[in-house]
Amino acid sequence: MKTLTLDVRSPAEAMADFTQAWKTGKPQRTARISFASPELLWKVLTGKRWELLKALCGAGPVSIREAARRVGRDVKAVHGDVTALLNAGVLERVEDGRIVFPFEAVKVEFLLQAA
Numbered sequence: 001m002k003t004l005t006l007d008v009r010s011p012a013e014a015m016a017d018f019t020q021a022w023k024t025g026k027p028q029r030t031a032r033i034s035f036a037s038p039e040l041l042w043k044v045l046t047g048k049r050w051e052l053l054k055a056l057c058g059a060g061p062v063s064i065r066e067a068a069r070r071v072g073r074d075v076k077a078v079h080g081d082v083t084a085l086l087n088a089g090v091l092e093r094v095e096d097g098r099i100v101f102p103f104e105a106v107k108v109e110f111l112l113q114a115a
Contacts, residue, residue: 003104004090048112063097063098
């Protein structure tokens with residue numbers, strides 16, 4: 001199963017993983033997108049965008065109009081959410097212009113601890 005992990009960690013930690021993969025030539029076991037803070041994660045992954053990801057999970061390439069139909073929302077509003085998810089690297093655009101969420105699962109990781 002192809003899983004995307006969304007996590008919260010410092011840029012230094014994310015860069016250390018990148019450097020390790022670069023030096024060894026071995027990719028990480030799962031795809032990972034890191035955010036510098038929980039606030040940034042939730043700014044990108046709003047409730048409406050989460051619903052959109054659930055509708056696109058495992059669906060293959062679809063048009064933005066089809067994505068809007070699947071979530072029962074206005075095409076213009078879904079277009080804005082798709083743009084934000086494309087900019088964050090969560091969604092991809094295929095050659096014919098459709099969008100795809102190329103994963104079968106999403107895992108969100110972050111730790112809340114005392115100051």
